[in-house]
Amino acid sequence: AQSVTQPDIHITVSEGASLELRCNYSYGATPYLFWYVQSPGQGLQLLLKYFSGDTLVQGIKGFEAEFKRSQSSFNLRKPSVHWSDAAEYFCAVALNTGFQKLVFGTGTRLLVSP
Amino acid sequence: NAGVTQTPKFQVLKTGQSMTLQCAQDMNHNSMYWYRQDPGMGLRLIYYSASEGTTDKGEVPNGYNVSRLNKREFSLRLESAAPSQTSVYFCASTPGGHRTAAFFGQGTRLTVV
Numbered sequence: 001a002q003s004v005t006q007p008d009i010h011i012t013v014s015e016g017a018s019l020e021l022r023c024n025y026s027y028g029a030t031p032y033l034f035w036y037v038q039s040p041g042q043g044l045q046l047l048l049k050y051f052s053g054d055t056l057v058q059g060i061k062g063f064e065a066e067f068k069r070s071q072s073s074f075n076l077r078k079p080s081v082h083w084s085d086a087a088e089y090f091c092a093v094a095l096n097t098g099f100q101k102l103v104f105g106t107g108t109r110l111l112v113s114p
Numbered sequence: 115n116a117g118v119t120q121t122p123k124f125q126v127l128k129t130g131q132s133m134t135l136q137c138a139q140d141m142n143h144n145s146m147y148w149y150r151q152d153p154g155m156g157l158r159l160i161y162y163s164a165s166e167g168t169t170d171k172g173e174v175p176n177g178y179n180v181s182r183l184n185k186r187e188f189s190l191r192l193e194s195a196a197p198s199q200t201s202v203y204f205c206a207s208t209p210g211g212h213r214t215a216a217f218f219g220q221g222t223r224l225t226v227v
Contacts, residue, residue, distance in 0.1 A: 009154075034215060043118075043204060043218040044157075051213045090156060100145070100208050100216055101172065104156035 002027040004091050006105035013081050014113050021076040021108050023091030031093040033074040034102070035065055038088045047089075050074065061085070086112045116140050118219035120205050126225045127195045135190040135222050137205030143217070144210030146188035147172075148180060150201040151221070157204060163188055165210065195226045 005024045013019050025031060032051050036044040048059025055067040065076045074091060088107045094100040121136045139146065144165050149157040149172075159172030163182040177199060179191045188207075192199060202223050206216040 004156075032213070036218075043220045044206075045218075046215050049215050092157075100214065101147075101159055101162060102149075102157070102206075102216060104149075104158070106154055106156045 002031060002093055002095070002103050004093055004103055004105035006089075006091055006108050008108045009106070010109045010111065012111040012113055015083050016080050019076075019078045019081045019085070019110070021089050021091075021110070023074045023076065023105060025072050025074065025091075025093045027072075027093060030069065031095060032100070033065075033067060034092045034094070035059065035063070035074075035076050036090045036092060037061075038090065038107075040087070044090065047076070081110075081112055083112045083114070086110055118205055118207055118217050120203075120219035120222050122222060123220065124223050126227060127192075128227055129196060131195050132191065132193050133195065133224075134192075135203055135205075135224075136187070137189065137219060138187045139205075139207040139217070140186065141207060141209070141217065142185070143207035144185070145208045146182065147206040147208075147216065148178075148188070148190045149204045149206065150174065151204060152201050160190065160203075192224075195224075197226045200224060200226045 003026045034049045035047040088109045090107045091105040092102045118139045147162040148160040151157045161180040163169045166185045181189045202221045205219040208214045
């Protein structure tokens with residue numbers, strides 16, 4: 001069965017510093033890949049997605065992610081973090097079917113220090 | 115433009131009580147899903163409905179039932195609530211077809227005492 005690993009439970013970054021959140025997946029083929037963000041008490045908002053093609057994908061709020069097939073990774077990056085980026089971030093994969101059964105990682109909580 | 119709407123937002127139940135969580139989407143999406151979110155475990159799929167008239171079990175279906183009432187609505191029922199069902203429940207929908215992304219509701223925080 002496919003699985004998603006987010007090795008960092010918490011990450012603290014200074015405001016203005018760069019950010020990289022790690023995501024590794026286990027799946028026999030290339031799945032569809034997603035990053036979602038969840039602010040406290042809120043639902044999940046899609047940051048970006050990868051289906052195929054260019055391995056560097058751009059998302060909302062200045063985020064980007066790079067798909068590396070050889071490493072089974074889909075890491076999320078942002079060059080300069082803002083205090084409003086403090087939230088929980090989830091990586092997810094979906095099978096290549098006509099609908100989506102998402103498998104989520106356990107999440108990484110981002111804290112932004114002044 | 116409401117998107118995915120869940121009701122209620124908060125609920126406290128006693129062990130053994132039943133309740134139904136409601137979900138409605140106004141995006142004309144074909145597929146709908148129920149997930150639960152527990153600390154340190156991410157979100158796990160409970161049930162899904164790939165299209166109107168069909169429902170299937172996800173990863174953690176025990177203790178739950180679902181109904182796809184029509185294309186817009188997908189409800190989740192707890193027949194006899196247990197403390198292990200204390201969680202935050204999210205409904206989601208997708209248009210159907212390939213290369214789409216899920217839209218999530220705001221969640222229902224359920225506590226079973």
